[in-house]
Amino acid sequence: MEFETETSEPADVSLAESVGFLFDLTAEKLSKNVALRYKDKATSEWVSLTWQEYKSRVRRIGSALLQDGLKHGDRVAIISNSRLEWAVCDLAIQSIGCVTVPIYQSNMADEVEYVLNHSDAKLVFLEDKEQLVKVNEVRGNLPILEKAVMFDGKVKDDDPFLESFTKMLIRGKEIQDEKSDEFSKRLSTVSKSDIATICYTSGTTGPPKGVVLLHKNILAELEGLKKHVTVDTSDETLLFLPLAHIFARTGLLGQLAAGQIISFAGSIETLLQDIAEIKPTYIFSVPRIYEKIHTKILSGVEGGSRLKKQIFAFSVYFGRLMSSYKQQGKWVPPWISVFYQMSEMLVFNKVRRLFGGQLRFCFSGGAPIAKELAEFFHAAGILILEGYGLTENAAGACMNQPDNFKFGSVGKPFEKLQVKIANDGEILFKGDIVFKEYFKNTKATAESIVDGWFHTGDIGEFDADGFLKITDRKKDLIVTSGGKNVAPQNIENMLKGDMYVSQAVVIGDKRKYLTVLIALSEEEIINFAKENKIEYEDVKELSTKKEVYKLIEKGIKSVNSKLPSFLTIKKFAIMPRDFEVGEELTPTLKVKRKVIMERYKEMIDSLYEERRA
Numbered sequence: 001m002e003f004e005t006e007t008s009e010p011a012d013v014s015l016a017e018s019v020g021f022l023f024d025l026t027a028e029k030l031s032k033n034v035a036l037r038y039k040d041k042a043t044s045e046w047v048s049l050t051w052q053e054y055k056s057r058v059r060r061i062g063s064a065l066l067q068d069g070l071k072h073g074d075r076v077a078i079i080s081n082s083r084l085e086w087a088v089c090d091l092a093i094q095s096i097g098c099v100t101v102p103i104y105q106s107n108m109a110d111e112v113e114y115v116l117n118h119s120d121a122k123l124v125f126l127e128d129k130e131q132l133v134k135v136n137e138v139r140g141n142l143p144i145l146e147k148a149v150m151f152d153g154k155v156k157d158d159d160p161f162l163e164s165f166t167k168m169l170i171r172g173k174e175i176q177d178e179k180s181d182e183f184s185k186r187l188s189t190v191s192k193s194d195i196a197t198i199c200y201t202s203g204t205t206g207p208p209k210g211v212v213l214l215h216k217n218i219l220a221e222l223e224g225l226k227k228h229v230t231v232d233t234s235d236e237t238l239l240f241l242p243l244a245h246i247f248a249r250t251g252l253l254g255q256l257a258a259g260q261i262i263s264f265a266g267s268i269e270t271l272l273q274d275i276a277e278i279k280p281t282y283i284f285s286v287p288r289i290y291e292k293i294h295t296k297i298l299s300g301v302e303g304g305s306r307l308k309k310q311i312f313a314f315s316v317y318f319g320r321l322m323s324s325y326k327q328q329g330k331w332v333p334p335w336i337s338v339f340y341q342m343s344e345m346l347v348f349n350k351v352r353r354l355f356g357g358q359l360r361f362c363f364s365g366g367a368p369i370a371k372e373l374a375e376f377f378h379a380a381g382i383l384i385l386e387g388y389g390l391t392e393n394a395a396g397a398c399m400n401q402p403d404n405f406k407f408g409s410v411g412k413p414f415e416k417l418q419v420k421i422a423n424d425g426e427i428l429f430k431g432d433i434v435f436k437e438y439f440k441n442t443k444a445t446a447e448s449i450v451d452g453w454f455h456t457g458d459i460g461e462f463d464a465d466g467f468l469k470i471t472d473r474k475k476d477l478i479v480t481s482g483g484k485n486v487a488p489q490n491i492e493n494m495l496k497g498d499m500y501v502s503q504a505v506v507i508g509d510k511r512k513y514l515t516v517l518i519a520l521s522e523e524e525i526i527n528f529a530k531e532n533k534i535e536y537e538d539v540k541e542l543s544t545k546k547e548v549y550k551l552i553e554k555g556i557k558s559v560n561s562k563l564p565s566f567l568t569i570k571k572f573a574i575m576p577r578d579f580e581v582g583e584e585l586t587p588t589l590k591v592k593r594k595v596i597m598e599r600y601k602e603m604i605d606s607l608y609e610e611r612r613a
């Protein structure tokens with residue numbers, strides 16, 4: 001379907017009093033532009049929505065919520081994968097002065113119960129029957145919850161608790177036709193000081209905390225992004241991260257200030273196919289996705305001929321050389337340009353096609369990305385810009401820019417944000433993007449915000465050019481029994497550069513030396529077993545094979561050779577399976593260290609047992 005494209009710019013963030021008001025202004029200015037795309041499950045065709053259509057759906061759902069009796073400040077939860085309906089509901093909720101409470105679709109029933117109860121949610125949007133089962137399982141323990149609305153699946157017309165999203169849209173249209181001013185009246189009452197959303201942290205170190213973000217916080221974040229990042233109405237991105245995570249959520253809401261097209265990926269499994277079809281001009285992702293694509297590339301090379309491996313090594317060498325000249329802004333000698341052009345034709349064009357072939361750059365956030373990984377992709381002509389922020393500051397606080405970046409750093413702070421490094425190295429923030437409080441947790445709030453400064457819990461330093469470098473999480477820092485301070489994430493990222501390693505958890509706090517737990521990349525280790533004719537029943541048995549042990553040992557020795565002695569890994573253990581989301585990993589694929597330390601205590605202790613003759 002063809003749409004008329006307007007030349008108008010999105011609304012000025014500084015003129016908006018709330019997130020919903022900003023959406024209304026931008027939707028009006030870009031009414032005929034494409035706003036969103038999604039893939040129709042029945043036809044597998046991409047369907048486009050204009051800003052005008054987007055606005056209509058938001059107003060219908062908002063009007064239906066008003067009819068349901070939702071009052072200013074009431075909490076409304078969403079449990080779903082990232083999709084069009086998620087975006088519509090979020091904006092509808094915020095537009096009428098209610099509060100969006102995102103919940104990860106991968107959460108277990110008890111985790112869903114905790115967030116719904118703690119937030120006092122009155123209504124919940126559910127993706128499908130799988131999520132409905134979770135809510136029904138704990139519904140007897142949810143005295144505040146009055147209603148659920150389901151995106152997919154059949155719903156009985158006489159069910160007093162459950163309504164289908166389709167029916168809600170129809171009901172909302174009828175209300176809009178009769179009382180369109182009701183929605184507008186409520187929208188006009190929402191101010192910057194109102195709560196926009198309560199985002200629950202993924203709980204890597206304990207129970208999740210509800211981060212209270214005001215409309216002021218989100219608007220300040222969007223204004224900072226707009227000034228810091230070159231994205232506009234000519235751009236299109238593919239959204240595949242969970243919208244319950246603030247990184248993806250801000251990536252979505254950033255559209256209100258920049259006006260770009262956002263397409264919703266079908267799933268992580270169809271990601272590369274979706275990228276090839278949409279051909280985005282930029283993407284934003286957590287490091288694990290880039291690591292998996294890197295592993296896919298290396299796996300393809302490893303399974304090729306000797307000549308293919310030599311061509312790849314030749315190309316990467318000259319790609320890195322070209323990258324180095326570009327980073328330093330130096331003149332590139334003609335002979336390097338010639339060899340790089342050969343590398344382009346032989347290797348790098350194929351790599352870029354994996355990303356659709358139209359990328360201007362990529363963003364990385366949510367966790368540190370290995371410097372070596374960013375350098376590899378830049379050698380291939382794909383620029384990954386690392387940024388940094390937390391849920392408590394609406395995602396972004398610092399970011400590298402296309403014309404001002406430095407690998408190994410998270411870039412420079414946003415305009416209007418104050419940043420300083422405490423005496424112990426902790427990074428502190430002050431500014432309008434900093435959250436109000438932790439919901440119902442005055443103690444945690446007082447510990448995190450001191451004299452107006454938010455204590456991030458991250459350790460970092462500025463270099464001579466003003467780029468911020470994160471060295472580790474304050475709580476994750478390892479202090480060996482010999483008194484050495486160790487930042488485990490740096491070592492773990494180096495270990496995950498091995499195509500056979502999915503996850504690595506470095507251990508050593510109050511211990512004599514460092515050890516590591518290795519979770520295998522199951523697809524790659526199975527390929528290794530086939531190539532080397534290793535017999536096995538399952539991955540658990542394969543993890544015990546001496547050939548696999550030697551393979552991982554070789555990779556660890558390679559990493560150790562690049563580290564000072566006190567940072568080297570002395571022993572390791574291979575896990576019987578990869579870590580699982582919800583169990584040992586957060587929905588954004590970060591390791592839950594506390595869970596790992598408790599669950600595998602016996603295995604960890606065995607790495608420190610003294611062997612006697």
